[in-house]
Amino acid sequence: MTETITPAVTGGRDQDFLAPAARLRGAGIGGLEELTDLERSERLARMREGSLGSIHSWELVTAVDGPGTRMTIFLNGCPLRCLYCHNPDTFLMRDGEPVTAEELLRRMRRYRRVFKASKGGITLSGGEALMQPAFVDRLLAGAKKMGIHTCLDTSGYLGANASDEMLANVDLVLLDVKSGDEETYKRVTGRSLAPTIAFGDRLAAKGIEIWARFVLVPGLTDDPANVENVARIIERWGPAVSRVEVLPFHQMGADKWAALGLDYQLADVRPPEPELVESTRAIFRSHGFEVH
Numbered sequence: 001m002t003e004t005i006t007p008a009v010t011g012g013r014d015q016d017f018l019a020p021a022a023r024l025r026g027a028g029i030g031g032l033e034e035l036t037d038l039e040r041s042e043r044l045a046r047m048r049e050g051s052l053g054s055i056h057s058w059e060l061v062t063a064v065d066g067p068g069t070r071m072t073i074f075l076n077g078c079p080l081r082c083l084y085c086h087n088p089d090t091f092l093m094r095d096g097e098p099v100t101a102e103e104l105l106r107r108m109r110r111y112r113r114v115f116k117a118s119k120g121g122i123t124l125s126g127g128e129a130l131m132q133p134a135f136v137d138r139l140l141a142g143a144k145k146m147g148i149h150t151c152l153d154t155s156g157y158l159g160a161n162a163s164d165e166m167l168a169n170v171d172l173v174l175l176d177v178k179s180g181d182e183e184t185y186k187r188v189t190g191r192s193l194a195p196t197i198a199f200g201d202r203l204a205a206k207g208i209e210i211w212a213r214f215v216l217v218p219g220l221t222d223d224p225a226n227v228e229n230v231a232r233i234i235e236r237w238g239p240a241v242s243r244v245e246v247l248p249f250h251q252m253g254a255d256k257w258a259a260l261g262l263d264y265q266l267a268d269v270r271p272p273e274p275e276l277v278e279s280t281r282a283i284f285r286s287h288g289f290e291v292h
Contacts, residue, residue: 043098046100047132047134047135048134049134050101050132050133050134050135050136050137050138051100051101051102051135051138052098052099052100052101052135053075053096053098053099053100053101053104053132053135053139054075054076054077054093054094054095054096054097054098054132055073055074055075055076055096055097055098055099055104056074056075056076056087056089056090056095056096056097056126056127057074058071058072058073058074058104058107059071059072060072060111060114062118062120065123065125065151065153065174066120066121066123066149066151066153066172066174066211067119067120067121067149067172068115068118068119068120068121068149069111069114069115069117069118069120070115070120070121070122070123070151071107071108071111071115071121071122071123072122072123072124072125072153073104073122073123073124073125073139074087074090074125074126074127075090075096075124075125075126075127075128075129075131075132075135075136076090076091076092076093076094076095076096076126076127076131077090077091077092077093077096077126077127077128077131077132078090078091078126078127078128078131079128079131079157079158079191080128080155080157080189080190080191081189081190082178082188082189083187083188083217083220083265083266084188084215084217084220084249084253084266085253086250086252086253086256087126087127087253087256088253088256088257088260088262089256089260090126090127091127093127093131093132096127101135101138101139101142104139105139105142105143105146108122108142108143108146108148109146112146112147112148115148115149119149120149121143121148121149121150121151121171122139122143122148122149122150122151123151123152123153123174124136124139124140124150124151124152124153125153125174126153126154128154128155128157128158129152129153129154130152130154130157130158130159130161130162131158131161133158133161133162133163133166136152136166137163137165137166137169140152140166140169140170141169143169144169149171149172150169150170150171150172151170151171151172151173151174152170152172152173152174153173153174153176154173154174154175154176154199155175155176155178155189155196156175156176156195156196156197156198156199156200157189157191157192157195157196157199158195159195159196159198159199159202160195160198160199162199167202167203167206167208170208171208171209172208172209172210172211173203173208173209173210173211174211174213174245175196175199175200175203175210175211175212175213176196176213176214176215177196177200177212177213177214177230177233177234178193178196178214178215178221179193179221179226179229179230180193180225180226180227180228180229180230180231180232180233181193181225181226181229182194184220184221184223184226187220188217188220188221197233197236200212200233200234200236200237201236201237203237203240204236204237204238204240204241207240208240209240209242210237210240210241210242211241211242211243211244211245212234212237212241212243212244212245212289213244213245213247214227214230214244214245214246214247214280214284215247215248215249216246216247216248216249216272216276216277216280217249217266217269217272218249218269218270218271218272218276219269220249220266220269222272222276222280224279224283227280227283227284228283231244231283231284231286231287231289232287234284234287234289235287241289242290243289243290243291243292244284244289244290244291244292245291245292246277246280246281246284246291246292248271248272248277249266249269249271249272250271251266251267251269251271254267
């Protein structure tokens with residue numbers, strides 16, 4: 001495991017234009033005990049009950065994935081096929097490594113002082129964390145028992161997998177709104193926009209804090225009308241949204257697509273110019289959001 005501590009940056013935030021270094025290499029599961037000798041039937045049974053998960057990697061980062069220093073755990077499995085995904089090696093649950101909830105909770109306990117000092121915590125990401133709801137539920141409940149701030153990074157597409165009991169242990173949701181209109185959303189992800197909106201509505205009704213995220217891809221998601229539609233969707237969630245993050249597209253995942261033999265359709269797309277990033281942020285600011 002590569003522990004990456006990225007210094008907090010005010011204003012423009014350099015990490016908007018560069019992926020965290022550990023993610024370029026794939027941080028892996030170093031330091032975690034794997035259960036690779038389980039029979040398939042036993043492994044599936046333990047995953048269904050939530051004591052075992054399929055893990056891509058974990059890392060310790062600052063100023064990324066929520067406030068403070070965070071232990072971010074990347075789970076395998078995702079129902080979306082985002083054209084710009086920089087972790088395509090998380091698409092399939094079977095490609096992850098089997099790690100117990102108990103092992104991850106022990107690791108969280110080790111960093112409690114770091115979390116407290118930095119006002120950080122844990123973030124469950126992916127892939128799509130809600131592909132493994134029983135496992136996520138157990139991790140969130142265990143973290144909250146230790147007094148650790150919890151965050152769920154999700155597209156919201158599988159929001160129906162998040163029970164009310166699970167959400168009671170969530171302090172913050174990083175909700176990716178990948179497009180503001182159905183046609184573009186389907187082109188970007190291969191799926192429908194409606195479940196994301198429904199999940200955001202549910203979070204807002206419960207008063208769970210939301211950081212809304214939008215990936216800016218030239219020629220794909222950058223149309224001002226699309227951005228305006230995203231802003232209107234986020235606006236419906238009212239005071240639950242404490243900030244909006246505009247994340248400029250980058251090519252840091254291109255090598256992974258090639259290594260996996262996948263068709264990467266954005267190979268010739270350049271990251272957005274700073275002027276485009278700023279004009280996009282300005283649209284969100286015009287709706288009264290704190291924008292990063």
